[in-house]
Amino acid sequence: MHKKYMGLLCLVPFVLSACGEKADASCSSASAQALVSKILNEEAEKAAAEQKSTDGNSVFDISKVRSTLSQFKISIENIRTTKKDPDSTKQFCAGDLKVVVPVDVLSAAGKGRELAGANSVLQFVQDSGFELNANSLKKGIEYNVQPTDDKKKVFVELDNAKMLGAAVSGVAQSALLKPILEARKNEADAQAKAQQQEHDQQMQAQRQAALEQAKADNALANQAITELWKSIPEENRKILLEQQRAWIKKKDVDCRLEAASKTTDPTEKETLRLNCDTTATGQRINALRQN
Numbered sequence: 525m526h527k528k529y530m531g532l533l534c535l536v537p538f539v540l541s542a543c544g545e546k547a548d549a550s551c552s553s554a555s556a557q558a559l560v561s562k563i564l565n566e567e568a569e570k571a572a573a574e575q576k577s578t579d580g581n582s583v584f585d586i587s588k589v590r591s592t593l594s595q596f597k598i599s600i601e602n603i604r605t606t607k608k609d610p611d612s613t614k615q616f617c618a619g620d621l622k623v624v625v626p627v628d629v630l631s632a633a634g635k636g637r638e639l640a641g642a643n644s645v646l647q648f649v650q651d652s653g654f655e656l657n658a659n660s661l662k663k664g665i666e667y668n669v670q671p672t673d674d675k676k677k678v679f680v681e682l683d684n685a686k687m688l689g690a691a692v693s694g695v696a697q698s699a700l701l702k703p704i705l706e707a708r709k710n711e712a713d714a715q716a717k718a719q720q721q722e723h724d725q726q727m728q729a730q731r732q733a734a735l736e737q738a739k740a741d742n743a744l745a746n747q748a749i750t751e752l753w754k755s756i757p758e759e760n761r762k763i764l765l766e767q768q769r770a771w772i773k774k775k776d777v778d779c780r781l782e783a784a785s786k787t788t789d790p791t792e793k794e795t796l797r798l799n800c801d802t803t804a805t806g807q808r809i810n811a812l813r814q815n
Contacts, residue, residue: 551617567689
């Protein structure tokens with residue numbers, strides 16, 4: 525795939541002195557390298573601009589994409605002329621593209637991909653055909669350079685420009701995703717926390733309501749056994765007194781153990797103890813009535 529781009533030397537800041545003079549259209553010329561860099565940046569910007577959210581809006585602010593890409597240092601190493609067209613002034617070139625990514629941007633890209641559930645930056649770079657050494661992306665490239673007839677302008681074509689730009693853009697996009705996904709995660713965490721708090725409050729209200737009911741039931745059971753005890757003739761109460769005291773002690777121990785074995789929540793534990801006490805008291809009432 526080819527991307528054609530025409531560059532005016534007088535528009536390239538570091539070769540302004542070439543304006544009005546003959547352009548250097550060699551493979552290793554500063555103008556050719558600058559145009560390769562410009563092509564790469566434009567393709568990277570386009571790749572980021574193509575990212576749309578479900579509502580059709582752009583995922584990334586193009587100004588932030590441009591700002592991030594401006595931090596990348598693009599250069600071509602080991603430049604060589606592979607062929608010259610005998611019928612034109614076009615030169616075919618090869619070299620090693622080197623893109624130095626700031627360490628903090630590369631780190632942010634790694635975190636962004638992690639938050640997105642994507643593969644690592646290293647794997648992404650390798651899948652894109654690049655090597656990642658420290659914080660430098662490297663890949664062999666081919667391009668061609670040709671001056672206009674008046675020698676004042678230079679045309680550069682970069683092979684696989686779209687693919688190369690997408691790879692560079694992918695690193696920038698991943699870095700820009702980090703704050704976006706962190707904000708979403710924080711929002712989701714806050715929402716989950718609020719939901720959990722609401723659930724906990726509802727559960728606590730239910731536990732409290734169950735405790736109040738258990739207290740009321742237990743109060744009625746104690747009132748019932750007290751009234752029954754008072755109705756038993758005094759002589760019979762004297763006979764049953766030691767038995768009654770033993771029953772009370774056993775009931776208290778058994779109910780506390782039973783409640784403790786089923787929960788650690790203080791409210792639930794007290795509810796279970798009271799319900800156990802109420803049940804045992806009801807059984808004791810039936811037993812006393814049979815005496």
